Amino acid sequence: MNPPFFPNEEMDIYTLQANDNDYDYYGAKNEYVYKETIQVDIQPLSPTSSLREFGKILQDTYKVIFNIDTEISDTDQLRINDTKFEIVGSISTWNHVLPHKEILIKKQRKKVE
Template identity: 70%
Template sequence: MIPLFPNEQMDIYTLQNNGYDYYGEKNEYVYSQTVEVDMQPYSPSSSLREFGKMLEDTYIVIFDINIEISDTDQLVVNNIKYEIVGSVETWNHGVLPHKEMLIQRLRKGE
């Protein structure tokens, strides 16, 4: 059961290590799954309060507690890549257990 109102589909790409080459680890993102999420803009006042600066293109994402996701995963919503800011929080108390995370538009490697 997803809390609140799912309004987006998010593709999750998991980071996998493919051995080593001359430069070090060979990491690659591999498609994992597509999930329904509730994605809302993160307010500038919340950003200033929690991080001490304004984070641009930042969203709070709420999704089902049973979805496995890591803070190294890369996310794609509407063909736009996002990265996770901080860590994924699990809220398993109350009426609607769920997970929450902050995501920010990925600017590098676009």
């Protein structure tokens, strides 16, 4: 099934996985492992939408729309053009006229391995 709307980017999904071979004080160390690449429709979040969602205007925040069948978790790390993003809030599933999933993402500012 093709994604709804107009896919304009490819997004790599990396999922968090425990590394049973590497431990620290807290237990098994977690690492991000490549899961898949999907086609998405990514749009900058407008100042009005940002105010409505967060009560303030956020920089480097985007709305992403993609195929409803995609398995994604709010702990996944996303990469678009080698830039790392994190999911803000919950994953929305829309099953009306054009079934799809929507997420809000924010560019990661901290260094993540």
